[in-house]
């Protein structure tokens with residue numbers, strides 16, 4: 278019986294992927310084979326030795342200690358694109374909320390609850406001028422990060438009649454294909470900020486992006502910028518934002534990563550972390566995360582990992598062993614020599630690498646015993662071995 282430890286609310290369509298005959302799935306397992314989670318901030322102490330894989334049902338993996346996982350041979354997955362549409366739709370709401378007095382107008386109407394019915398229409402008509410706004414059509418939107426979400430947002434904004442400028446120095450070929458050729462390319466962040474009425478952020482929280490919207494960036498922005506952050510709170514330097522809101526450089530800030538510092542600011546709209554909170558996105562992410570875990574636990578295949586190479590080998594016959602090692606010469610040949618010395622025949626093998634990590638799937642003719650697994654683990658530079 279394999280064991281999956283969950284954190285957060287995971288959609289049942291995803292959990293149902295684990296057959297009850299072969300898997301135990303619960304939020305209370307102490308020695309799991311794998312972890313399935315959403316935004317829970319996972320500390321290294323919550324990852325026991327038994328864990329071989331972690332799946333993040335979502336895009337951002339800044340809640341998982343990736344480097345430590347890699348060193349321990351723990352494969353970390355995410356679910357690229359599975360919640361992109363949900364975030365795109367909330368960005369649309371953010372664009373509208375920052376352009377029209379929707380939220381404030383609703384508050385105003387609620388405040389008229391005690392008004393006599395025959396007076397209500399008169400009061401509403403009298404007060405409405407305070408909540409008028411501007412249209413999106415014809416305005417310029419800057420999209421920072423043109424991955425699954427950013428590309429969706431950029432294409433949607435073109436449909437709304439906006440002019441769209443994108444910035445992404447590391448855009449993937451796949452993402453570039455998804456993007457409309459009408460999206461203009463900014464050479465750098467400063468150039469994008471200086472030209473846009475609205476800017477929406479869709480980058481991961483990594484060293485290069487933390488605090489990227491700082492006082493220098495905001496000083497170069499078009500005055501009255503409407504800034505949307507549905508990526509991660511730490512991408513915006515909140516102290517710098519407070520100043521920019523005060524001096525009018527930023528006209529509106531909408532985010533689903535609330536900050537205590539911005540609570541009382543009338544120009545700020547803060548939501549709970551709701552970008553991916555739709556039935557559809559939660560199901561897509563849970564199903565994709567569960568499928569990836571199952572294929573890894575049962576076959577050693579890796580798809581959509583953020584720290585290990587993509588690898589898949591068809592299962593035909595024999596017994597499967599996988600191992601991970603430092604990506605240096607001679608490790609594979611040393612393992613094969615060891616198997617030859619033990620008179621074990623290899624049926625098939627596949628080896629892939631990514632940065633400092635190499636990973637091998639090996640199908641052999643006889644069932645691997647503990648002696649064989651220990652011998653492979655002892656080969657210099659091998660740091661993880663598993664009989665699958």
Ligand SMILES: NC(=O)C1=CN([C@@H]2O[C@H](COP(=O)(O)OP(=O)(O)OC[C@H]3O[C@@H](n4cnc5c(N)ncnc54)[C@H](O)[C@@H]3O)[C@@H](O)[C@H]2O)C=CC1
Pocket residue numbers: 335336337338357358360361364421422423424425426427444445446447448449452479480481482485486507508509533550551552553554
């Ligand atoms: N509010 C919410 O509920 C959600 C928030 N997110 C956040 O949105 C982020 C993006 O999600 P996806 O689009 O699915 O990821 P993705 O990986 O498809 O796209 C991220 C893009 O950012 C680009 N990028 C990286 N560094 C950059 C930089 N310095 N400047 C400009 N571009 C840069 C990458 O090249 C990539 O194209 C996630 O990492 C997560 O933090 C994702 C889903 C839901």
Ligand SMILES: O=C(O)CCC(=O)C(=O)O
Pocket residue numbers: 315316334335336337338360550552553554
């Ligand atoms: O699971 C969630 O609700 C959060 C989604 C998210 O932030 C992400 O996918 O990066």
